[in-house]
Amino acid sequence: MKLRRIEPIAVRLPMRRPVKMAGELVSAAHNVLVRLETQDGIVGWGEAASAPMMTGETVASMVRAVNQIAAALSVIEDPQDAQARMHRALPGNHGAKAAIDIALYDALGKGAGKPVSELLGGARRESVPLLWTLATGVEADDIAEALAQRRAGYAAFKIKVGIADAAADAERTAAICRELRGAELVCADANQGWSRDDALRYVRGIEQLGLAFLEQPVAAADVDGMAQVAAASRVPIAFDEGVHDVDDIRRHHAARAAAGGSLKAIKLGGLGEVLAAAELCHSLGMKVNLACKIAESGIAAAALLHLAAAVPAAEWGVSPTSHNLDDDLLASPLRIVNGRAEVPRAAGLGIEVSEKQVERYRLANR
Numbered sequence: 001m002k003l004r005r006i007e008p009i010a011v012r013l014p015m016r017r018p019v020k021m022a023g024e025l026v027s028a029a030h031n032v033l034v035r036l037e038t039q040d041g042i043v044g045w046g047e048a049a050s051a052p053m054m055t056g057e058t059v060a061s062m063v064r065a066v067n068q069i070a071a072a073l074s075v076i077e078d079p080q081d082a083q084a085r086m087h088r089a090l091p092g093n094h095g096a097k098a099a100i101d102i103a104l105y106d107a108l109g110k111g112a113g114k115p116v117s118e119l120l121g122g123a124r125r126e127s128v129p130l131l132w133t134l135a136t137g138v139e140a141d142d143i144a145e146a147l148a149q150r151r152a153g154y155a156a157f158k159i160k161v162g163i164a165d166a167a168a169d170a171e172r173t174a175a176i177c178r179e180l181r182g183a184e185l186v187c188a189d190a191n192q193g194w195s196r197d198d199a200l201r202y203v204r205g206i207e208q209l210g211l212a213f214l215e216q217p218v219a220a221a222d223v224d225g226m227a228q229v230a231a232a233s234r235v236p237i238a239f240d241e242g243v244h245d246v247d248d249i250r251r252h253h254a255a256r257a258a259a260g261g262s263l264k265a266i267k268l269g270g271l272g273e274v275l276a277a278a279e280l281c282h283s284l285g286m287k288v289n290l291a292c293k294i295a296e297s298g299i300a301a302a303a304l305l306h307l308a309a310a311v312p313a314a315e316w317g318v319s320p321t322s323h324n325l326d327d328d329l330l331a332s333p334l335r336i337v338n339g340r341a342e343v344p345r346a347a348g349l350g351i352e353v354s355e356k357q358v359e360r361y362r363l364a365n366r
């Protein structure tokens, strides 16, 4: 595929309501889109959230990285070839690379008349149940939202913890679990919010609740701490911020630091990389959650759904996050009915991006 142009577009997308998690309160999403044009005139779209606390990348660094990498991508054979070229042009920068990679898959799919799920080896499922994240940080608000979404058809929930002290977080978790009795899956995510002692206090406080997993209780780099918490916990421990490539997954597995974890394109650098990570997890007996960052538009959400269709399993849920935005960038929204999302079937990502909407939320070039 010959490429004519790869353009990074920084956007600020207002959120429907702020999301509270350990270390930050997020009220708008600062994401980078990639609009790519082939010599044949096909346009591909990609997106990645800036997530300084997860990937170390900012909107400004991502825009620069996309521009720098673009020069190395005038002709590509396939996504693997593109990844190799991107790595030679600039190591790391997985968020920027994910946005380019998704746009390449979109363009390749459109060129071949195939949905991205097919390029990823084929759709194993036509729709996927979604996981709803509770992130108000306030017990009564989390409960009200959980009950409303349960009525709307959601059966899987993630509670953001690591916000208050561990004992208060455990009490809030218990209160929400009481209201969600009978739900298919309830889990919690501490976003590295605790010390080892806090995490141990929390897992003792919630051991009777039957949580499916507890995500990233301690710092990303503290794999020994994850292992210590995992050894003391009846609830399975999941990685998120601590994993950026397949070697990190092997390290967590070898250290018995996690029974599975959350996979995101912005951490792993592309869709093929997430698929490979999910396949590795499956072969190691580790469970998988597939997720977008706090608020990514329907572009990243569509990419996630194609992945969710193609991976061997996503036992720990699938969480697109475009519903956290006030407005979307798609001409028509993704179909979500009764807490399940349909995997788009049209070529490429199977979505139509509204360039008018993109312009509306575009940030001035920096």
Ligand SMILES: [Mg+2]
Pocket: 189, 191, 215, 216, 240, 241, 262
């Ligand atoms: Mg997480």
